[in-house]
Amino acid sequence: MPHWRRGAPLWSAGMEATLCIHTCLWLSASWIPLASPALDAEGSHGKLTWAVSLEAPEEELEQRAEELARTAGLVNMGRVGELKGHYLFAYQPDGHAVAEHEAIRRSVDTLFAQHDSVRWHSEQKLLKRSKRSLHFNDPKYPQQWHLNNHKSPGKDINVTGVWERNVTGRGVTVVVVDDGVEHTIKDIQPNYSPEGSYDLNSNDPDPMPHPDEENGNHHGTRCAGEIAAVPNNSFCTVGVAFGSRIAGIRVLDGPLTDSMEAIAFNKHYQINDIYSCSWGPDDDGKTVDGPHQLGKAEEEHGVIAGRRGFGSIFVVASGNGGQHSDNCNYDGYANSIYTVTIGAVDETGSMPFYAEECASMLAVTFSGGDKMMRSIVSTRVPVCALLATPGTARTCPQVSRAPRVSLQYEDRHAKWDTNQAGFSHSHQHGFGLLNAWRLVNAAKIWESVPYLASYVSPVLKEGRSIPWLPQELEVAWNVTPADLQLSGMRTLEHVAVTVTITHPRRGNLEIRLLCPSGMMSLIGTTRSMDSDPNGFSDWTFSTVRCWGEEAQGTYRLLIRDIGDDSLRPGTLRQWQLTLYGSSWSPADMKERQRLLEEAMSGRYLSSDFSLPCPPGLDIPEEQRYTITANTLKTLLLLGCFAVFWTFYYMLEVCLTRNEVGLDLACSSSSSCRWYQQGRKHRALEKRAGTAKGASLPSSWKTKQALNPFLVEPALLDAQGTVVSAVPFPPSPFLQGQDVSLCP
Ligand SMILES: [Ca+2]
Ligand SMILES: [Ca+2]
Numbered sequence: 001m002p003h004w005r006r007g008a009p010l011w012s013a014g015m016e017a018t019l020c021i022h023t024c025l026w027l028s029a030s031w032i033p034l035a036s037p038a039l040d041a042e043g044s045h046g047k048l049t050w051a052v053s054l055e056a057p058e059e060e061l062e063q064r065a066e067e068l069a070r071t072a073g074l075v076n077m078g079r080v081g082e083l084k085g086h087y088l089f090a091y092q093p094d095g096h097a098v099a100e101h102e103a104i105r106r107s108v109d110t111l112f113a114q115h116d117s118v119r120w121h122s123e124q125k126l127l128k129r130s131k132r133s134l135h136f137n138d139p140k141y142p143q144q145w146h147l148n149n150h151k152s153p154g155k156d157i158n159v160t161g162v163w164e165r166n167v168t169g170r171g172v173t174v175v176v177v178d179d180g181v182e183h184t185i186k187d188i189q190p191n192y193s194p195e196g197s198y199d200l201n202s203n204d205p206d207p208m209p210h211p212d213e214e215n216g217n218h219h220g221t222r223c224a225g226e227i228a229a230v231p232n233n234s235f236c237t238v239g240v241a242f243g244s245r246i247a248g249i250r251v252l253d254g255p256l257t258d259s260m261e262a263i264a265f266n267k268h269y270q271i272n273d274i275y276s277c278s279w280g281p282d283d284d285g286k287t288v289d290g291p292h293q294l295g296k297a298e299e300e301h302g303v304i305a306g307r308r309g310f311g312s313i314f315v316v317a318s319g320n321g322g323q324h325s326d327n328c329n330y331d332g333y334a335n336s337i338y339t340v341t342i343g344a345v346d347e348t349g350s351m352p353f354y355a356e357e358c359a360s361m362l363a364v365t366f367s368g369g370d371k372m373m374r375s376i377v378s379t380r381v382p383v384c385a386l387l388a389t390p391g392t393a394r395t396c397p398q399v400s401r402a403p404r405v406s407l408q409y410e411d412r413h414a415k416w417d418t419n420q421a422g423f424s425h426s427h428q429h430g431f432g433l434l435n436a437w438r439l440v441n442a443a444k445i446w447e448s449v450p451y452l453a454s455y456v457s458p459v460l461k462e463g464r465s466i467p468w469l470p471q472e473l474e475v476a477w478n479v480t481p482a483d484l485q486l487s488g489m490r491t492l493e494h495v496a497v498t499v500t501i502t503h504p505r506r507g508n509l510e511i512r513l514l515c516p517s518g519m520m521s522l523i524g525t526t527r528s529m530d531s532d533p534n535g536f537s538d539w540t541f542s543t544v545r546c547w548g549e550e551a552q553g554t555y556r557l558l559i560r561d562i563g564d565d566s567l568r569p570g571t572l573r574q575w576q577l578t579l580y581g582s583s584w585s586p587a588d589m590k591e592r593q594r595l596l597e598e599a600m601s602g603r604y605l606s607s608d609f610s611l612p613c614p615p616g617l618d619i620p621e622e623q624r625y626t627i628t629a630n631t632l633k634t635l636l637l638l639g640c641f642a643v644f645w646t647f648y649y650m651l652e653v654c655l656t657r658n659e660v661g662l663d664l665a666c667s668s669s670s671s672c673r674w675y676q677q678g679r680k681h682r683a684l685e686k687r688a689g690t691a692k693g694a695s696l697p698s699s700w701k702t703k704q705a706l707n708p709f710l711v712e713p714a715l716l717d718a719q720g721t722v723v724s725a726v727p728f729p730p731s732p733f734l735q736g737q738d739v740s741l742c743p
């Protein structure tokens with residue numbers, strides 16, 4: 001440590017700042033020699049050297065340094081790097097008298113400590129530094145080309161530099177919402193988070209998969225391994241964020257309901273930071289589906305209240321229906337404004353055959369390509385294995401710890417358009433290939449954007465016919481500054497359009513949306529497999545291609561029909577425009593871009609730099625009742641039981657009535673009589689004595705005895721004859737009176 005001059009002023013805030021600066025300078029001085037060959041030679045061969053900080057007018061510094069060095073019997077080796085007033089002095093024996101090092105140290109230290117011009121001095125010591133490079137003994141790590149590509153340098157997610165700076169996902173919990181996570185295997189167990197996990201299929205806290213003959217249920221485990229596989233355990237692979245905690249929610253191994261999906265999206269949402277969902281509706285090129293009412297609501301709730309109010313992060317894969325011309329704009333999870341939609345590229349940076357494209361895709365990352373391409377390796381039971389089938393599921397875990405920033409990645413296979421804000425986007429690759437180095441550098445200085453602002457247009461009733469190619473239907477809606485005044489929105493993020501269209505063959509429609517800048521989004525692509533005759537009913541398409549552009553202006557919706565004229569034309573019934581954005585001006589956007597680019601050097605990673613972060617809100621875990629498959633079965637059984645007894649009861653009542661009606665002859669000769677206490681009953685009995693009727697059957701008596709409420713009894717005379725059809729008075733049982741039936 002440096003020696004401070006004796007008699008220094010007392011400690012003060014100003015001193016603290018100065019000390020900080022000096023310590024930094026000293027620390028700087030200690031590593032600057034590494035970059036300076038002359039100083040390195042002196043400092044690293046066991047010779048005595050001192051760094052000295054001088055206090056003097058700038059023009060006298062050199063002279064003072066020379067004089068001081070001479071006085072101390074040292075040689076002035078010159079200024080330390082570019083630091084004004086900082087010099088390196090070395091002891092160079094002249095060959096005649098080699099003094100004891102200890103004696104020299106004492107004398108030099110004493111001189112420097114007493115000298116008026118010396119602010120501080122420090123003898124240079126050898127520093128122990130090891131070169132930073134990563135060594136993993138995991139046998140499959142060399143095959144994890146997406147993490148570190150030796151064969152094609154640069155064709156990876158650029159994560160190793162981030163790991164070297166000890167950014168490994170520590171403090172973050174990622175939850176894999178899937179068919180379970182085999183958390184006992186060696187590569188996952190140390191990072192497993194039981195407190196973030198749940199099994200919605202069996203309604204218990206353990207998401208262990210249930211492999212069966214049809215399905216091994218390894219999908220969730222593979223994703224978990226790709227995210228957080230433990231490094232240097234001589235087993236299998238290394239996870240992309242191997243310092244993170246990994247949880248599992250088992251929900252895909254059994255019947256899935258909207259409520260189950262909804263619960264999964266908010267399960268342990270104060271523990272889990274990132275929800276990795278590598279699944280979605282069928283990628284068959286004819287499905288249009290997404291989260292339903294509850295799922296949508298829980299996604300929104302998670303984004304607002306999850307992660308102590310900072311918002312849960314939902315990452316979804318764009319889909320694997322590329323070979324069926326499927327498009328992720330027909331997938332409500334990918335379309336949602338609450339998810340980060342990630343597509344796939346192969347090792348060459350091209351779009352693989354299975355990958356889906358859409359206007360709502362934010363970015364892409366690496367996955368396997370065709371058979372000639374290398375796949376992604378991940379953890380698998382019972383042992384580590386190459387993933388047999390490529391897919392965008394592989395891409396999802398890689399993004400699971402990434403904040404949302406745009407990256408530029410040029411690929412000749414994709415068609416890129418630059419929007420008004422200067423962001424390049426392609427339907428195939430979103431805003432580009434994820435780059436962990438850039439993302440983490442950006443995250444270090446990222447401050448929250450303003451609250452989401454939105455604008456919703458009225459429902460625009462059209463009822464207009466959609467013409468065939470080459471003509472098209474165009475409708476427009478102008479958003480004025482007055483419309484945006486209430487929310488304060490200036491710039492766009494997502495633009496969404498909700499349409500109701502009738503058409504005899506849905507896959508023949510092509511829908512485009514033009515933002516005020518003219519930026520075009522192909523939100524509805526034609527799909528040869530989709531012959532659905534019902535069109536679209538309130539389906540919401542979204543696009544991110546106008547991100548950062550000004551919100552006000554005219555939005556145009558263009559629809560055309562590429563089908564044959566044997567079908568009747570479709571009709572645009574109605575549409576509605578929804579804008580999501582913020583109060584940031586285009587200038588604010590530019591400023592943030594500038595800050596990000598400035599931060600890309602890694603200087604914020606190398607230090608303990610961190611931005612102040614509020615502690616977050618104290619939001620309790622949601623306790624909601626789950627309707628699982630087992631609960632449904634129990635309810636069904638109970639329902640059947642209730643229906644059976646109701647039926648039986650009604651049948652019995654019915655039969656009893658019939659019996660009374662058919663056989664009114666009282667088989668018993670003994671008299672049946674109602675003994676009532678009140679005058680009314682006696683009067684009724686008297687009246688009944690004059691009426692004619694039949695005797696009461698024994699079965700009737702028995703039934704009445706068992707249950708006097710069964711039917712309305714008739715009044716009987718002394719011979720047991722039914723004598724009256726008068727309405728029976730309120731049941732004496734209910735009135736608490738004594739009742740006697742046939743003796
Ligand atoms: Ca379980
Ligand atoms: Ca491992």
Ligand SMILES: [Ca+2]
Binds near residue numbers: 284
């Ligand atoms: Ca799809």
